[in-house]
Amino acid sequence: MSDxxxxxxxxxxRYTVAxxxxxxxxxxxxxxxxxxxxxxxNTTLQEVYYNVxxxxxxIAGAIRDLDFDVMFGSLNLWWPPxxxxxxxxLYKFPGIYxxxxxGFQYIEEEYMKPEDYDEFIADPTQWLATKYLPRICExxxxxxxxxxxxxxxxxxxxxAMHNDKxxxxxxxxxxxxxxVPYGTGMTKAPFDTLGDALRGTKGILVxxxxxxxxxxxxxxxxVPHNIAYAMITAAGDTSLxxxxxxxxxxxxxxxxxxxxxxxxxxxxxxxEGLWALGKRTFFFAEGDWTPYLEKIAELPEKSIVFCxxxxxxxxxxxxxxxxxxxxxxxxxxxLTYGTPEEVKDCVKRAIDELAGDGxxxxxxxxxxxxxxxxxxxxxxxxxxxxxxVY
Numbered sequence: 001m002s003d004x005x006x007x008x009x010x011x012x013x014r015y016t017v018a019x020x021x022x023x024x025x026x027x028x029x030x031x032x033x034x035x036x037x038x039x040x041x042n043t044t045l046q047e048v049y050y051n052v053x054x055x056x057x058x059i060a061g062a063i064r065d066l067d068f069d070v071m072f073g074s075l076n077l078w079w080p081p082x083x084x085x086x087x088x089x090l091y092k093f094p095g096i097y098x099x100x101x102x103g104f105q106y107i108e109e110e111y112m113k114p115e116d117y118d119e120f121i122a123d124p125t126q127w128l129a130t131k132y133l134p135r136i137c138e139x140x141x142x143x144x145x146x147x148x149x150x151x152x153x154x155x156x157x158x159x160a161m162h163n164d165k166x167x168x169x170x171x172x173x174x175x176x177x178x179x180v181p182y183g184t185g186m187t188k189a190p191f192d193t194l195g196d197a198l199r200g201t202k203g204i205l206v207x208x209x210x211x212x213x214x215x216x217x218x219x220x221x222x223v224p225h226n227i228a229y230a231m232i233t234a235a236g237d238t239s240l241x242x243x244x245x246x247x248x249x250x251x252x253x254x255x256x257x258x259x260x261x262x263x264x265x266x267x268x269x270x271x272e273g274l275w276a277l278g279k280r281t282f283f284f285a286e287g288d289w290t291p292y293l294e295k296i297a298e299l300p301e302k303s304i305v306f307c308x309x310x311x312x313x314x315x316x317x318x319x320x321x322x323x324x325x326x327x328x329x330x331x332x333x334x335l336t337y338g339t340p341e342e343v344k345d346c347v348k349r350a351i352d353e354l355a356g357d358g359x360x361x362x363x364x365x366x367x368x369x370x371x372x373x374x375x376x377x378x379x380x381x382x383x384x385x386x387x388x389v390y
Contacts, residue, residue, distance in 0.1 A: 007178030011069040015180050015361070019241065019280065019305060019325045023358030027351055027388030029381055030182065030327075030363035032335075033073035035103060035370035036377075037062045045102065046095025049076040052165045056172070063177060068381050071173060072182040072363065078104065079162040085154040087138035090197075103370060111135050112198035114207070117214040120198075121221045132198070183282045185234025185242040187274070189267035190222035191215075192247045201248070208262060219266035227273040234279065241282040241305050242274060250287025250310075264295060275303040282327075285311060286366045293319045308354075309365035317354050326354055328365035330380055335364060335372040340379035347383035355388065362388060 001009075017024040038048055041058055048055045055075045063071070080093040092098070092105045111132060112120065120127040134140045139151030173179040188196070194215065195204035207215050230242045248254070249263050271281045281304045288310040289296070296306070301323050308316055308328035316326060329350030334343055347362065354360045362384045368377070 004175055004178045008174050008180065011178060011180045015070050016239065018359060018361050019302075021302060021322055021325055021359035023390055025390060027355050027384060027390075028069040028361045029384035029388065030070045030072050030361060031063060031066065031068040031179075031381065032364045032368040032372075032377065033059065033062075033071055033075065034368045034372070035075060036368055036372040036374070037075060038101075039370065040374055044095070044100040045076075046093070046100040049078075049080055049093055049095075049104070052076075052079065052162065052169075056165070056169045059169070060172070060176075063173075063179065066378075066381060067385060068179075070180045070182050070361070070363075073367065076104075079158065082155055082158040082162060085158055086140060086151045089136050089138070108196070108200050110200045110203040112194075112203075114203075114211065114214075117211065117218060121214070121217045124221050124225055181240060183241040183243045184237040184239075185230045185232075185279070187226045187230035187233075187242055187244050187270060187281070189244070189246055189249060189263065190219035190226060190270065191263045191266060192245075192249070193222050193226065194218050195248050204248075208258065212262070215262055219262070220269075223266050223269045223273065226270045227277075230270075230274055230279060231277060238278040238280075241280040243282045243284060245284050246286065249292075250285070250289060251291045253287075256291055259292060260295065264292070268299065271299055271303055275300050280305065283307060283324075284366075285309060288312075290315060296320075297323065299324075305361070307363075307365060313350070313354060322357065322359060325359045325361065327361040327363055329354055329360075329362050330364045332364050332366045332368050332372070335368055335376045335380070338376060340375050343376045343379040344383040344386075347380055348387045351384070351387045358390075 011028070014024040014026060015028045018028050035045060037058060038045055041061070043054060043058065048058065059075065078091060083091055090107055092107060094100050094102045094104065116127065116131065119131070130143060134143055137151070140148045142148055170181055195201060199207060204215065234242055249259065249267070254263055274281055280302065283304040284307045286307070286309045290312045293311070293316060297319050302325070305325045305327050306316065306320055308326060313329065320326060330343065330346055334346055350362060355362070
């Protein structure tokens with residue numbers, strides 16, 4: 001076994017012990033990969049989005065000689081050629097629709113109409129294939145046509161190419177740098193699936209008043225799909241948690257009453273369904289989830305990793321300590337507007353308050369934005385190593 005292999009195993013053990021609410025030798029520390037890295041290079045976001053090899057090269061330069069355990073995030077969430085091949089309406093990428101250094105944009109619309117509910121609830125997969133895809137992709141306007149078939153082949157090939165390059169990059173990080181990925185696979189809360197991609201924010205909020213029973217039935221219908229999607233995208237892996245970005249569950253987007261009735265039951269069912277398969281959920285709780293902590297504590301022990309962004313950290317520790325691994329401790333705003341000294345003080349405070357009995361991973365509490373300062377990221381990693389030894 002090479003030195004890098006041994007380093008990987010050491011870091012993997014450190015991370016997974018913490019995920020199990022145990023006390024490793026050190027507090028695991030996360031490197032937050034994101035668009036902020038690009039501003040310290042001589043390239044543009046446009047090139048990073050379209051050139052996967054260039055993106056991998058930039059990441060290698062950013063992490064070289066840094067001492068951290070886990071890497072979270074990416075330089076480009078999506079590879080534009082996959083979407084270009086089918087003329088997808090969902091996203092706009094830098095350099096074509098706006099500046100070469102602007103982040104991508106999601107175009108939210110009501111791609112699912114109120115009259116679609118019954119058909120969707122009866123068979124979500126059939127509705128997505130025959131109604132949703134033609135609405136969001138111009139090339140699929142005539143399902144089964146020569147044009148649609150060619151576009152499907154092109155987009156599938158692009159998807160396979162991107163997945164292959166991503167897999168090889170992950171292998172590179174592990175073998176050459178001893179870096180552990182934060183998780184495998186992706187899923188969502190059914191309410192977010194419905195409210196983000198199908199009905200849109202306005203649509204689902206109107207539905208809560210005009211057709212609430214349809215919202216409940218649709219969320220219930222999405223549950224098995226989101227469980228399956230998580231395991232498929234994780235390639236069956238159960239050693240690492242499944243990423244779950246949560247968009248409409250943070251307080252006060254929904255009142256406690258509405259959250260408990262419309263958001264929580266189906267999301268809880270997804271988490272419990274995954275846990276029954278041995279898959280832990282990375283509960284990426286951006287925003288404030290403090291009012292919901294007691295309900296979240298009903299989940300099976302160790303079934304989630306709870307990310308602390310604006311949630312009351314001390315209360316989360318009080319309720320979840322020893323039950324779920326806690327992740328976070330460093331506000332993303334501090335990494336943009338703070339100083340290295342302030343970041344180090346924050347890291348020490350977070351470790352003192354949250355890491356005492358294990359079950360804690362030191363990381364930013366959310367996605368680190370493009371205006372974050374490199375010196376603050378480095379200060380976070382250095383302080384974690386200085387103060388995070390058990």
